[in-house]
Amino acid sequence: MINFQYARASDVADAVRQLAGDPTAKFLAGGTNLIDLMKMDVERPTKVIDINRLPLAQVETTPGGGLRIGALVRNADLAYHPLVEQRYPVLASAVMAGASQQLRNMASTGGNLLQRTRCSYFYDTATPCNKRESGSGCSAINGQNRTHAILGASDACIATHPSDMCVALVMLEAKVQVAGAAGDRVIAFADFHRLPGNTPQRDTNLDAGEIITAVELPPRGFATNYTYLKIRDRLSYAFALVSVAVGLELDGDMIKEGRFALGGVAHKPWRDAEAEAALHAQPANAATFARAADLLLKDARGYEHNAFKIDLARRCIVRALTQAARRTPQSQSSKKIM
Amino acid sequence: MISNDEASAGNACVAHPTRRGIIAGAATASIAMGMSCGASSQSPGSSDGAAAFSVPVSLTVNGTRHSLTLDPRTTLLDLLREHLDLTGTKKGCDQGQCGACTVLLDGRRVNSCLTFAVMYEGSQITTVEGLAKNGVLHPLQQAFIDHDAFQCGYCTPGQICSGVGLIAERRARTADEIRELMSGNICRCGAYPHIVAAIQQAMGRS
Numbered sequence: 001m002i003n004f005q006y007a008r009a010s011d012v013a014d015a016v017r018q019l020a021g022d023p024t025a026k027f028l029a030g031g032t033n034l035i036d037l038m039k040m041d042v043e044r045p046t047k048v049i050d051i052n053r054l055p056l057a058q059v060e061t062t063p064g065g066g067l068r069i070g071a072l073v074r075n076a077d078l079a080y081h082p083l084v085e086q087r088y089p090v091l092a093s094a095v096m097a098g099a100s101q102q103l104r105n106m107a108s109t110g111g112n113l114l115q116r117t118r119c120s121y122f123y124d125t126a127t128p129c130n131k132r133e134s135g136s137g138c139s140a141i142n143g144q145n146r147t148h149a150i151l152g153a154s155d156a157c158i159a160t161h162p163s164d165m166c167v168a169l170v171m172l173e174a175k176v177q178v179a180g181a182a183g184d185r186v187i188a189f190a191d192f193h194r195l196p197g198n199t200p201q202r203d204t205n206l207d208a209g210e211i212i213t214a215v216e217l218p219p220r221g222f223a224t225n226y227t228y229l230k231i232r233d234r235l236s237y238a239f240a241l242v243s244v245a246v247g248l249e250l251d252g253d254m255i256k257e258g259r260f261a262l263g264g265v266a267h268k269p270w271r272d273a274e275a276e277a278a279l280h281a282q283p284a285n286a287a288t289f290a291r292a293a294d295l296l297l298k299d300a301r302g303y304e305h306n307a308f309k310i311d312l313a314r315r316c317i318v319r320a321l322t323q324a325a326r327r328t329p330q331s332q333s334s335k336k337i338m
Numbered sequence: 339m340i341s342n343d344e345a346s347a348g349n350a351c352v353a354h355p356t357r358r359g360i361i362a363g364a365a366t367a368s369i370a371m372g373m374s375c376g377a378s379s380q381s382p383g384s385s386d387g388a389a390a391f392s393v394p395v396s397l398t399v400n401g402t403r404h405s406l407t408l409d410p411r412t413t414l415l416d417l418l419r420e421h422l423d424l425t426g427t428k429k430g431c432d433q434g435q436c437g438a439c440t441v442l443l444d445g446r447r448v449n450s451c452l453t454f455a456v457m458y459e460g461s462q463i464t465t466v467e468g469l470a471k472n473g474v475l476h477p478l479q480q481a482f483i484d485h486d487a488f489q490c491g492y493c494t495p496g497q498i499c500s501g502v503g504l505i506a507e508r509r510a511r512t513a514d515e516i517r518e519l520m521s522g523n524i525c526r527c528g529a530y531p532h533i534v535a536a537i538q539q540a541m542g543r544s
Contacts, residue, residue, distance in 0.1 A: 006393050006410035006456055032452050035413070036433055048410065050457055076446075080509070100522020101507070102500065103434060105446045106453065236521035333518040 001038045005047045012179050012213060015051050020181050020209050022047045027211060029072060029108035032099075033115040041125050042116075042132055056110075056213055059083065065219035068177075071110030071212045075165065076101060078109060088217060089329065090226040090245055094168035096332040097230045100237050110212035113166060113176065113192065116203065117159035117267075118239055120144065130156045131200040138200075146305035147241060150313065151266040151297075157200030158303065160264055161193060162239050167263035168228060170271055171245040174217050180210035189215075193268030200267070222247025222259070227323040227330050230263070231316055235335045240264035242313045244320035248284070255279045255288070260321060262296070265313055272296040284325040286318060293317035393456040399424065400468030410456050414448075415439045417455035418465060426466040426495045430524075437523035440496035440503070441465050447503025449522075466495035469502065478502055481536035489527035497523045501537045513538070 009015035009027075019025050025047035028034060037043040056070035059081050067083055078084055079095035099107065121127045121139035128137035140148055140158050148158040166189075174189040193204050206212065225248035232238040243263035249256045258279030262270040275296035282288040293314045300310045319337065323329055328338050396405040399422060406421060415432075418424040418441070427450060430438030434452040441450045442464040469476035478501050481487070488494040500523045510516045516534050525533065 001411050003391055004410060005391050006454070028454075028457070031454065031457070032434055032449070035452050035454065039432070048454075052457060100437065101504065101519050102437060102440055102447050102449045102522045103452075105443075105503075106448050236518055333512070333515045335514075 001041070002044050002046070004045055006050065007047060008050045008053060010053065012054060012056075012211065015049060015054060015211055016179060016181055016209065018047075018049050019211070023208065025049055027051050029111045030074070030103075030106040032103050032107045033111065037116060037123075040123050042123060051211070062216060067217040069109050069215045069217070071108060071214055073109045075099070075104035075107045075109070075112060078165075079104065087223055088168075088172065088221040089223055090221070090228050090247060091165070091168040091172065091217070093226075093228040093329060093332055094164045094230075094243075094245055097228055097240075097243070098164035109165075109215055112163055113212060113215070114204065114206070115162060118162045119148065119159040122159060131159060131196075131203075134199075134201045141303065144305065145303045147239070147264070148303060148306050149266050150300045150302055150306060150309050151262075151270055152195045153267065153301070154196045154198065154200070156198055157196035157267065159196065159200065159267060161203070161266070161268050162264075163269070164228070164230060164240065164243060164263060166193070166269045167243055167261050168245045169215060169217075170269040171247055171259050171261040172217055172221065174215050176212060177214040177216060178206060178210045179213050180207060182207075182209075184213075186216075189269075190271060196267045203267075220247075222249065222324075225250055225324045225327060227320050227328075228332075229316055229320040229323060229330045229337070231312060242309055242316045244313075244316045246320045246324040248279075248321070248324045250284060250325065253283050253285075255282050255284050258292070258321070260292070260296075260317060262313060262317070265300075265309065270296075279321075284321075286322070289318040289321040290314075292321070395456045395459050397455070397458045397461050397463060399463045400465060406455075408456055410454055412455045413451055414441070414443075414453050414455045414458065414463070415450035418450065418463075424465050424467050427499075428492055428495055430493070430496075435524075436493070436496075437500060438493050438496040440499045440523065442499055442503055445503075445506060447500050464499070466498055469498065476502065478505070478536065478540040481539040482533075484539065485532045485536040486529075487532040487536040488525075488529050493523060493525045493527075497525065497533055501533070501540065504537065505541055510537075510541075 024045055026045035028048045028050045056072040058070045059073055060068045062068050075095050079092045085092045119140055121129045122131050127139045130138050138157055149160050170189045176187045176192050178185055194202055227246050230240050230243040232240055240263045246260045248258045259276055275292045278292045278295050297314055302310050392407045393410050394407045418427050427441055428438040430436035432451045434449045439449055439451040440447050444462050478498055504510055504519050510519050513534055516537050
């Protein structure tokens with residue numbers, strides 16, 4: 001790890017000011033990803049600004065009936081918050097599906113959005129990686145790409161976004177509140193993360209000099225018909241091969257509105273408007289779900305080692321939509337998949 | 339008692355050699371040899387200006403307040419092991435993947451390898467050495483003995499600190515829930531069934 005100057009920020013304005021003064025500075029919240037990357041020499045900040053004392057650790061109801069989650073709310077506190085458990089159980093479930101309790105006690109809401117891919121080549125400074133070093137090439141395209149993207153990838157990068165929380169947040173149509181030298185702004189969750197294109201070094205549309213202050217949930221939480229189904233190489237404490245967050249609104253057996261988002265398959269949490277439209281005003285049955293899955297995956301592309309993920313994703317979508325329709329959401333402790 | 343063993347480790351290597359004493363002695367000897375071959379006599383870490391970035395921090399570990407000036411790169415784990423000689427907390431993967439470094443930070447279990455010590459000004463840290471009170475083992479330490487919940491023992495301090503944190507969280511009720519909420523602690527000897535039994539005993543569900 002290279003040496004760095006350590007500084008503490010006293011409030012949001014101070015944090016933004018300190019960041020603006022040093023383009024190689026990084027904010028430090030939970031540290032569970034940044035410090036790991038600093039140890040690996042992937043991140044080399046010359047200044048680290050500790051934001052843990054900023055007053056951003058509250059979960060509050062909003063005037064519009066939603067929920068405002070401060071950027072420093074720890075993952076465990078978010079998943080266990082009574083309003084999240086009651087009104088947004090798909091979010092609580094997704095958070096509990098990720099990492100370990102020690103890491104959830106440390107990791108922040110804002111940091112979860114900004115975590116980097118776990119592509120092994122991104123972590124290995126001895127290999128080319130366009131995300132780590134623009135223009136150096138992608139080692140994964142013809143390498144060990146079993147866990148990599150099947151949707152929205154480019155010739156420059158086939159990495160996936162590793163978050164579980166973000167899969168639920170994009171399904172819930174959350175908004176990201178940010179502050180910066182140019183003022184505050186709000187970014188729709190679906191617009192927050194980017195596809196790799198020719199600039200895989202940029203994971204998000206957060207501008208240099210901006211800080212996430214909160215994530216805002218709209219009133220609708222799909223607390224009746226929901227699930228978060230995550231498939232991985234072991235039963236716990238592993239990143240998703242494929243995960244699916246579902247929210248349905250049913251009228252009898254008919255779907256009034258259906259949403260589903262996928263994790264582990266792309267450079268960003270993945271939603272598809274056409275696939276969701278195929279659920280609208282249709283019976284909640286296997287044929288409907290299979291049609292929606294096929295639509296979402298129609299442009300999916302596998303590489304040498306990860307083509308199995310296309311079939312896996314299709315089955316996961318159908319299973320997750322079935323779980324949500326039957327009101328049998330996936331348990332994150334009992335691992336049996338119903 | 340774990341705390342007594344650790345406290346006496348430094349003295350023990352004077353009277354009769356211990357593994358830790360021999361390793362530490364060998365490391366010192368090799369540094370001295372390096373210096374005699376013409377290396378500068380700068381203290382480790384000062385060659386890239388570490389002293390200029392040093393940060394003062396005060397925190398409490400197992401009830402004892404410590405005021406130190408640290409290279410900001412010092413992880414909480416390295417502070418405990420290298421600066422405070424509290425070697426009960428283990429370094430396994432050093433990447434947040436194994437849980438051997440688990441300690442309690444203001445009562446919550448965390449991976450001490452993935453966090454910088456300078457972040458914890460004013461915090462209370464409890465390590466495995468701080469769990470026994472007045473010579474009496476913590477109920478979970480006793481339960482680990484009662485249930486033979488370890489073999490090699492390397493992951494045990496992390497398992498126990500993690501289990502103490504889990505019990506305080508009051509979220510785990512079933513064995514499935516204990517297993518899931520302990521999944522951040524790897525045991526390569528595979529003592530998992532006994533670890534779950536020990537935690538159940540300490541939770542009052544023997």
